[in-house]
Amino acid sequence: MSSRRGPKPHRIAPQWLAAFAGLLTCASGAQAVEYVRIPAGTFSSVLASDAAPGPAAYREFDMRTNPVTQGEFQAFVSANPQWRRDRISRTFADAGYLQNWRSALVLANDQADRQPAVNVSWFAAQAFCEGEGARLPTWSEWELVAAADGSRRDARDDLAWRARILSWYARPATQALPLVGGAPNVYGVRDMHGLIWEWVDDFNALLVNPDSRSAEDADKLQFCGAGAINLQQRENYAVLMRIALLSSLNASDSTSTLGFRCVRPTH
Amino acid sequence: MSRHLQLRKFLVVGALICTAFGASAATPAASVATLPSASIYHLSTPLTDQNGKQFKLEDRRGRPMLVSMFYTSCQFVCPMLVDALRETEAKLTSAERERLTILMVSFDPEHDTISVLKATAEQRRLDPSHWTLARTDAGNVRKLAAVLGIQYRALANGEFNHTTSLILIDSAGRIVGRTARLGDSDPNFVKQVKATMQSDPQ
Numbered sequence: 001m002s003s004r005r006g007p008k009p010h011r012i013a014p015q016w017l018a019a020f021a022g023l024l025t026c027a028s029g030a031q032a033v034e035y036v037r038i039p040a041g042t043f044s045s046v047l048a049s050d051a052a053p054g055p056a057a058y059r060e061f062d063m064r065t066n067p068v069t070q071g072e073f074q075a076f077v078s079a080n081p082q083w084r085r086d087r088i089s090r091t092f093a094d095a096g097y098l099q100n101w102r103s104a105l106v107l108a109n110d111q112a113d114r115q116p117a118v119n120v121s122w123f124a125a126q127a128f129c130e131g132e133g134a135r136l137p138t139w140s141e142w143e144l145v146a147a148a149d150g151s152r153r154d155a156r157d158d159l160a161w162r163a164r165i166l167s168w169y170a171r172p173a174t175q176a177l178p179l180v181g182g183a184p185n186v187y188g189v190r191d192m193h194g195l196i197w198e199w200v201d202d203f204n205a206l207l208v209n210p211d212s213r214s215a216e217d218a219d220k221l222q223f224c225g226a227g228a229i230n231l232q233q234r235e236n237y238a239v240l241m242r243i244a245l246l247s248s249l250n251a252s253d254s255t256s257t258l259g260f261r262c263v264r265p266t267h
Numbered sequence: 268m269s270r271h272l273q274l275r276k277f278l279v280v281g282a283l284i285c286t287a288f289g290a291s292a293a294t295p296a297a298s299v300a301t302l303p304s305a306s307i308y309h310l311s312t313p314l315t316d317q318n319g320k321q322f323k324l325e326d327r328r329g330r331p332m333l334v335s336m337f338y339t340s341c342q343f344v345c346p347m348l349v350d351a352l353r354e355t356e357a358k359l360t361s362a363e364r365e366r367l368t369i370l371m372v373s374f375d376p377e378h379d380t381i382s383v384l385k386a387t388a389e390q391r392r393l394d395p396s397h398w399t400l401a402r403t404d405a406g407n408v409r410k411l412a413a414v415l416g417i418q419y420r421a422l423a424n425g426e427f428n429h430t431t432s433l434i435l436i437d438s439a440g441r442i443v444g445r446t447a448r449l450g451d452s453d454p455n456f457v458k459q460v461k462a463t464m465q466s467d468p469q
Binding site: 056089090091092122123126135201202204205206250251 | 302304305306307309310406409410412413414416418419420423428
């Protein structure tokens, strides 16, 4: 009070403070967006490579700690109106796209902004991630992080853990989705299991038949046989169900339990 | 008062910077008002042809098109794919052939450079007036394949597993037919091509 009119040597011009506040408004929306480093290593996927079975090397990448929430997706749609449900091309999203919202820009209720974004097509998910300088994870990236529990990078041989994540699949799909923010796994990534199904970048390529090089009827060869025979860890139902679901989808499809998260390459 | 306005202006500037960044998310083509909702031309794939010429997928609007995806180091299926396209073309009248464009996009941008595409086009003697071999970056390959319903997966040995389709696109970009027949023409598919040429305004 005393020095109200006195000189302030390090005073920041109020207009810059205001501009900063404007930026902060934007940053606060993005504050919850956090990516964590997944270090390089080796991993045995359930989808063994035809040419090189066994553990495969992968490079480091950053993964979003949380699935994208409805609140975050609402902000994206507001800024990119071509992704509104009433403006979207049928090429990019089916009729179910964002149908769980009250209207084109309004979520169903007050809690909804912290629920995972669902009813989104692969194209919409990919566009959202591009807006974060990211992309959808590949299946391998997703599977790698999903193998971890709270203390181990690869908990897949633990039958109790498997049973726990499997129990989620018994939850009726009609129940309201829980909020994002479950317990973190060893990488600090949340909700890989027990909340939603998730899009991956190469969702439609997981069971392509190695013999599609033959001249026989490709429809007959498309899904059966060799692709399935190559699956490893056949008792890991929770992960195999994901592959089965993803392989059944088209990129414009959307369902009430299918959401996504993003990854950023570090190189 | 004027101070207040100034502050608000800067606040708006800050918020605008944020919005601009948010809005820069890669998005489909902009001026698509007249396209049918199910048109593949909503996807604005940047492509480069075997002569190094850049174009966009939607530049193909206005003429029916056969489209397929391939990779040049593929020894077996891809030559048969070219044969199937050729055989299909051969069943058309010369007037129909004139109007039909053929586009083959590579799964393998890393190896299928412009010069590789050029060499393949010349080796297979593909008429450059209506055959285009093209490439784009890996992210756009995935999107284009998704729009076309083509599945593919890169293998560790450099090969690609992929479903093989010849896809018929009408002049507005709707998928109106497809066949998985290789090496030869599919009579039903040829019928669909001819029907599309007839119903499509010149």
